Amino acid sequence: MPATLPARFLLALIALAPVAIQAKDTWITPAEASSFRTTPSYADTQAFLQRLAQAAPGTIRLATFGTTPEGRPMTVVIAAKDGDLTPEKARAAGKPIVLLQAGIHPGEIEGKDAGLMLLRDFAATGRLPHLLDHAVLVYIPVYSVDGHENANPYNRINQNGPDEMGFRGQSQYLNLNRDYVKADAPETRAWLALWNTWKPDLLIDIHTTDGADYQYDVTWYAEDAHKLPPSIATWQRAAYEGDAMPAYEKLGHLAAPYLEFRDGRDLTKGIENFGSGPRFSTGYAAIRNRAGLLIETHMLKSYEIRVRATYDVVRAVLAHVNKDPAALLQASKDADSWAATLSMKPGASLPVTFKQDPTSTPFMLKGYAFTQTKSELSGDIWVQYDPKTKKNYAIQNWNDLLPDVSASIPAAWAIPPQWTDAIDRLDAHGIPYTRTTAPVRVQAERDDMTDPTWAAKPFESHHMLKDVHIASSKQDVDLPAGTVIVRADNADAVLALNLLDARAPDSLLRWGYFNAVFEQKEYGEARVLEALARKMMAANPALKTEFEAKLKSDAAFAASPRARLTFFYERSPWYTVQKVGVYPIVRLDAAALSTIQ
Template structure:
C-alpha cells in the first residue's frame, strides 16, 4: 500500500511532456501538486476544456458571492443532455458534485478538473457519463477560496496556499443549508431546486487523528433516510463504490469520530450530522448523499488522486445502473408525501446513539500518551512509521429520539416574513388563504427557554424549551400561509417549521421575539398585586414560599420574586409569551381552509 501511494505521488510530481497549448495537464498537476490554482486560473482551464469538449460540457454561472465573484458550475453529459429537462426526459440521474465549501479542503476542485478533462477531452473516462449527468461546482465558497494563505489549515500537508474556512461574511457554508443566511446558500438552493439531483457528493479534508486510511466517508444513518435511499446507499456506496475504490490501491474507512481524541482505543461514534450539513440536508430532501473526507496528513497528490478515484467509482456505479438511483429518488418522494397519512403521524427529528456497539477494526498507528505540563491534559502523539491494528468498538449506528408531529398542514401568519422567506428559498410549496377563516388548530406553547452562551454562525441558538401543545380556535386572516404535508417536501418542511427540530428556524433564533413580554408592571404595582393574588389563592403563597426556600438566587432577587406573581397574572398571560406562531391543522381544519 505504501509503495502504491509513493508511486502515485512520484508520478504526480514527475515532469510531463509539453505539447504547448495542446497540453491538458491541470495547474495542480503542472506544479507537482505543490499548489492549487487561483479561481481565475481554474476558470481559464475550465473554459479551455469546455471549448474542446465537443458539446459534452457546459459552463454556467449560478450566483454571485458577497464580494461580487461569479459562482460557477459545470454540467457534463452526453447526447446534449445539459439541462434538467433533457436529463429527466432521457431518464438520466443527476449527480451534484461539489468542492471547496471549505476552501482549504480543495482536493475536489483539482480532482474534478482532471475528471472533466478525462471524460470530455482525453477519452480516458469517455464512458463515465453514458447514462448520467454530472453537475460540478469546482469551488463553492469562492470568496473563501480567494482569501488564501499558508496559515488556515494547521498541520495540513499541502498545498502551499489554502483558502479560508468561512466566506466573506464569516459564515461556514456547511452549517447554513437550512437557515440559508448566505447569498451563496441561496444560490445553491436555487441550483438544487432547478436540477433536483439524485445524489450529492461533498468533498472535504478531515483533520484530527492520524491513521493509515487516505480517505474516510460518511452517509446518513438509515433512520434519517427514506427507506429506498438508505437501501440504495448501502448497496451502491458500502457494497460497490468503496470496495471498487480500495481495489484501485487505496485504503478507506467510515468516518472516524473518536469518542475520546486522546485515546482511539475507546472507540468511534457518529459525529452527529444534521440538516445544517450537506448530507443531512440531502437526507431531508429525500436524496442520497455522500461525504468524502481525504486525510490532511497525506500528501496533496495522494489526496487529489484519491478523490478522483472515489468519484470515479461512484459515477461508475451510477452509470451501470441509473434506473436504481432514479427509482430510489422517486420512491423516496412518494414515501415522504405519504408520511402524514398515518394516524398520529410523526417524524423523528433528533437521534441518539444506539447503545449496542459493534466490533470495528481500526488500521491506525502506534501512539504514546503523555501528561502535558502545558495543558494539564493527556497529549497523544502518533508514530506513522509504525502501523498498528486495533480491535475497538463502534457506536456509529443511531436510533430515533425526539419526534415531531406531522399535521395535515402547517400555518404561518403572513407577518412572519423571516419564515416565509425561507420557505421561498427552499422552494417549499404553499398556498395562502383568500379570506378570513376560523378553524381549530394546535399551537405549541414554549416555556423555560434557554439559549447558547456564545454565538454560532451569527446566531445564539435556542438550546432548549418546554413544549406544551394546546388546542385553540383561531381566525386565520386572508394571506395566511398554508403548507400541506402530503407533499414530497414534508420532511424538509417539518425540519424547518417544527419547534422540536434542532435546525428549525425557531432554534436558529428567528423567532426569539415571542419570548419577550412587551407589557410589564412597576414594582410598587406588583407589590400590591402579589398580596391580592395571595389573598385570593393561598396555594400560590405556599408555592412561592417553597421556591424561596429552595432557590437562593430567586430568594435574593426582588425582581424575580415579583415576576413570580406577574407571570401568573392575566396581565402576562394575555401577551401570549412563548406562543409559537406556526400552527398545525388536522384534516378537518384543512378542508375548512380550502
C-alpha cells in the same frame, strides 16, 4: 566550427522540450503541472474549464448560478453524453443527476483538482469515456469562491499541502456547510436555486479531514438509515458499502467510515457518529429525500495522494450509478412518495433528533503506533504518531443512531404573515405554500415554550436557542388574512418539518429567528403587583398555597422581592395576553385545513 554544431543542436532540442511536452499532453491540469505543489486560482480554474467546454461543446457546458458577496461569479459545470445538458433532457433520457461539489471549505480543495482531471479524462483524453454513459454530472468546482481567493499558506495548520489554500469561511465569515437550513449566505441561496432547478438524485461533497493520523487516504460518511427515506437508506448501503468503496480499494487505496474518535488522545476508546444534521450537506440532502455522500481525504497525506484518491473514489461512485441508473432514479421517486404520504397516516410523526445506539460493533482500525506523553506545557496529554510504524487496533464502533425526539406531522403548518424571515426561507428552499385571503378562526395545535436557554456565544452569526420546554395543546387560533399555509402532502414535508417544528434542532426557531417571542414587553409596578397578589390569593386559596410552598423550597425565590411579585404577575391576564413564549407557527389537522381552503 564543426565542433560547435552538436552543442547548438542540443540547445535547440532543450528549447523545444517544453513545447513537445505540452503538445503530447495539452490537457495537463494546473495542479498536475506543478506536481501538485499548488492548486490553481479561480481564474485559472475557469480558464481550464472554458477551454474544455470549447473542445467538447456537446458534452461540457459552463454556467453561472450565482454571485458571491464580493462580486465573483459562481460557476457550475454540466457534463453528459448525447447533449443531455439540461434538467429536462436528463430526465427525458432517464439519467440520474449527480451533484458533485468541491471547495465548500476552500482550504479542502482536492475536489476541484480531481474534478478537473475527471472532466478532462471524460471529455478530452478518452481515458474515462464511459464515466457518464448513464448519468449527468452537475459539478461545482469551487462553492465558496470568496473563501477560495482568500488563499494563504497558514489557513490550515493541520494540513500537508498545497503551498497555499483558501479560508474556511466565505467573505462574510459564514461557514457554508452550516448554512443549508438557515440560508443566510448569498452563496447558499444560489445553491438552493441550483438544487431546485436540477433536483439531483445524489449529492457528493468533498472535504479534507482534521484529527488523528491513520493509514486511510479517504474516510466517508452517509446519513444513518433512521434519518432517511427507506428507499434511500437501502440504495446507499448497496452503493457505498456493497460496491463503490470495495471498488475504490481495488484501485490501491484504503477507505474507512468517517472516524470520529470518542477520545482524540486515545484511539483505542473507539469511534462514534459525529452528529450530522440538516445544517450539513448530507443532512440537508436527507431532508430533501435524496442520497448523499461525504468524502474526507486525510490531511496528512500528500496533496497528490489526496487528489488522486478523490479522483478514484468519485469515479467508483459514478461507476456504480452507471451500472444501474434505474435503481437510483427509483429510490428518489419512492422517497418523494414516502415523504408525501407521511401526513396521511393517523398520528404520524418523524424523529428530528437522534441518540447513540448503545450497542457497538467491532471495528479494526488501520492506524499507526502512537505515544501519549504528559505535557508540561499544556498540562494535558500530548499524542504523537509514528507514521513509519503501521499498527492495527481492535476497537468498538458506535456510529449507529436511534430516533430520540419526534415531531408530529400535521396536515399543514400555518405561519402568520408578519413572520417574514420564516416565509423568506420557504421561498429560498422552494417550499410551496398558499395564503389565506380572509381572517379565519380555526382550532390548531400550538406550542407554548418556557425556560429557554441560549448558547453562551454566537455561532454562525446567530445566538442559538439551546433548549426550551415545549407543551402542546389544542387552541382556537385567529389567523389573519395573508397567513401562509404549508401543506404536508408533498415531497417537501420532511424539509418543512425540519424548518418549522420547534423540536427540530436546526429549525428556524433554534437558529434564533423567533427569539422575540420570549421577550416580555409590558411590566407591572411593584406597588400595583402588591395589590394584585393579595387580590389573587384571596380569590384562589390554591394559588396562595403554591406561593407559600415555593417560598419554603426555593431560597433564591424567597430572597427576591421581584421574583415573588412576578410569580403572581405571570399568572395574571396582564401577562398571558402578551403571549410570551407562544410559538407563532401552528399545526392544522385535516379538518382545520378544510375550513380555510
